[in-house]
Every structure is written in C-alpha cells, then in structure tokens.
Amino acid sequence: MALEALSSTELFNFIMFDSAAPTPFTCNNDSSEASPQEIAPRLSHPPPPQDTTTRKKRRRRPKVCKNKEEAETQRMTHIAVERNRRKQMNEHLAVLRSLMPDSYVQRGDQASIVGGAIEFVKELEHILQSLEAKKFTLLEQQVNNKDQYEKSDDQNYKQVMGSSSPFAQFFAYPQFSCSHNQLGNKYTSQSKAAIADIEVTLIETHANIRILSRRRLRQLSKIVASFHSVFLSILHLNVTTLDSLVLYSISAKVEEGCQLNSADDIAGAVHHMLRIIEEEAILGCQS
Known part of the structure; x- marks a missing residue:
C-alpha cells in the first residue's frame, strides 16, 4: 500500500489535511516542517471576520401600500382631485376673460389671460384714482361757493374738511405718512422724517408701491432712474395729479x-429718493 511508505508524522499530517480541506496532499521532508501541535490551533480557530465598514449601505426601499386595492384607491383619488382642480381653473379663467375687453387678451392661453387681467386691474385702479381726485375737486368748489352759515351744515364741507388727503383710501398701512391740509398751499409733515405718504407691499419678488407727494420738476424721471439704480424694474406705473399733489402707483419687480x-x-429707499429730489428742488428755487 502507498501509506506504508509514510512515516508516522507524515501519516498524521495526511489525516489532518485530508479532513480539513480537499486539497491534494504533498509530502515535505524539510526541517521547517510544522508540528501537529502548531497545526491543530490553526485549524481550531475560525478565520477573522471581514471588515464590513467599507461596504456600501443599502438604500431603504420606499414603503409600499399593504395591498393593491389601497394603492389603486389612492391613485384614483389623486386623479379625481387633479381633474377637479383643472376644471375649476379653466372655469375661473373663462369668467376672468369674459370680464375683460378683448383688447386686453391677445391669445387664449392661461398666461395671456392672467397678464391681461393684471393690465386691466391697473387701468381700473388708475380710473378710480382719477375719479376720486375729480370728486374731491368738485366738492371743494361746491363748498367754496357757499357762505359760512351754509357750510356748517353741509355734508360736503364736513367730508372735505374731515379728510386729511383725497387719496387716503388708497393707503391702508403706510410706512411713511404726512398730513395734507389746504391742498396747494400747505404741506406739513407729521414727523421730520416723512415728506410723503409711502406704502409698500411685497409678495415674493413683486412690490406694489404707492407714493403721494408734492409735484416737483422732473420728479418722475428721477424716480424711475433711482429705481433702476437699486435693481427695481418698473412693470406698471400710474400717475394721478391733483393741484400740487401727485399720486404714483408703481408695480415693480425686485431683480437679482x-x-x-x-x-x-x-x-425707506423710496423716501430717501424723494428727500434728495426735494432738496434739489429747494436748491433750484433758491438759486
């Protein structure tokens, strides 16, 4: 037999290696041959665990519905809500288009209808401001044509004298406020800082600005130039005058x-602009 030619040590190595791994046996008579006592501990200890820190973390799968019926119900509900939203939007746009003259709607798409509505509302605002100024002028004329006795009981007189400004209804919460008495003659400020009525409302990057101040030479062109210098682009502008006063209604976009x-x-920036214009006008009058 082939095993008879093997020594006892080689026979022990053959048995150990044959039971541990299916690798073929090789005989080695070198002096550095490992003893059975050294081989046994190596086979008794399991290999060290592999480092798992370098492995990529598995992505968590999104939670799914428990059953297909629930998923289908949610999908159908979402479709119905979206369909109803689009239906209401189309109905509102149709009504909005019917309320505007055809000249304000160039095309029938949503953007054109909304843009035309903005232009139309601005035009209506300008008409309202102009009518308010004419109404105030007519009331003043009627009051001035009556004597002192009739004035005391006249409702128009009370309305004229009780109003600090003919455009007071257009200023709900102004950041700067002045009082205007006896238009054309006096222009007194409630505080040293305020030289005009200024109200600004800001929604995202669009600002609505109203200014009521005394009329000055080249005032409008200076305001427009000042707006551009601080990166405010004017989208709409309405101007209404009454005697020595002027009302500016400005829609501006805040640029990058x-x-x-x-x-x-x-x-505050608008008030600073008006203060500079006021000082330049005073210096021009003195020179």
Whole structure:
C-alpha cells in the first residue's frame, strides 16, 4: 500500500489535511516542517471576520401600500382631485376673460389671460384714482361757493374738511405718512422724517408701491432712474395729479442683486429718493 511508505508524522499530517480541506496532499521532508501541535490551533480557530465598514449601505426601499386595492384607491383619488382642480381653473379663467375687453387678451392661453387681467386691474385702479381726485375737486368748489352759515351744515364741507388727503383710501398701512391740509398751499409733515405718504407691499419678488407727494420738476424721471439704480424694474406705473399733489402707483419687480429685502427697506429707499429730489428742488428755487 502507498501509506506504508509514510512515516508516522507524515501519516498524521495526511489525516489532518485530508479532513480539513480537499486539497491534494504533498509530502515535505524539510526541517521547517510544522508540528501537529502548531497545526491543530490553526485549524481550531475560525478565520477573522471581514471588515464590513467599507461596504456600501443599502438604500431603504420606499414603503409600499399593504395591498393593491389601497394603492389603486389612492391613485384614483389623486386623479379625481387633479381633474377637479383643472376644471375649476379653466372655469375661473373663462369668467376672468369674459370680464375683460378683448383688447386686453391677445391669445387664449392661461398666461395671456392672467397678464391681461393684471393690465386691466391697473387701468381700473388708475380710473378710480382719477375719479376720486375729480370728486374731491368738485366738492371743494361746491363748498367754496357757499357762505359760512351754509357750510356748517353741509355734508360736503364736513367730508372735505374731515379728510386729511383725497387719496387716503388708497393707503391702508403706510410706512411713511404726512398730513395734507389746504391742498396747494400747505404741506406739513407729521414727523421730520416723512415728506410723503409711502406704502409698500411685497409678495415674493413683486412690490406694489404707492407714493403721494408734492409735484416737483422732473420728479418722475428721477424716480424711475433711482429705481433702476437699486435693481427695481418698473412693470406698471400710474400717475394721478391733483393741484400740487401727485399720486404714483408703481408695480415693480425686485431683480437679482437688489439689497432691499423687505417692504420697509423699499419704503425707506423710496423716501430717501424723494428727500434728495426735494432738496434739489429747494436748491433750484433758491438759486
């Protein structure tokens, strides 16, 4: 037999290696041959665990519905809600288009209808402001044509004298406020800082600005130039005058790079513009 030619040590190695792994046996008579006592501990200890820190973390799978019926119900509900929303939007756009003259709607798409509505509302606002100024002028004329006795009981007289400004209804919460008495003659400020009525409302990047101040030479062109210098692009502008007063209704867009981050900041910048224009007008009159 082949095993008879093997020594006892080689026979022990053959038995150990044959039971541990299916690798073929090789005989080695070198002096550095490992003893059975050294081989046994190596086979008794399991290999060290592999490092799992380098493995990529598995992504968590999104939670799914418990059953297909629930998923289908949610999908159908979402479709119904979206369909109803689109239906209501189309109905509102149709009504909005019917309320505007055809000249304000160039095309029938949603953007054109909404843009035309903005233009139409601005035009109506300008008409309302102009009518308010004419109404105030007519009331003043009627009051001035009556004697002192009749004035005391006249409702028009009370309305004229009780109103600090003919455009007071257009200023709900102004950041700067003045009082206007005896239009054309006096223009007194309630505080040293305020030289005009200024109200600014800001929604995202669109600002609505109303200014009521005394009329000055080249005032409008200077305001427009000042707006551009602080990265405010004017989208709409209405101007209404009454005697020595002027009302500006401005719709502006806050462009990238503008340092004015709130309605109060914009109101303060506008007031600063008007103060510079006022000082230049005073210096021009003195010279």
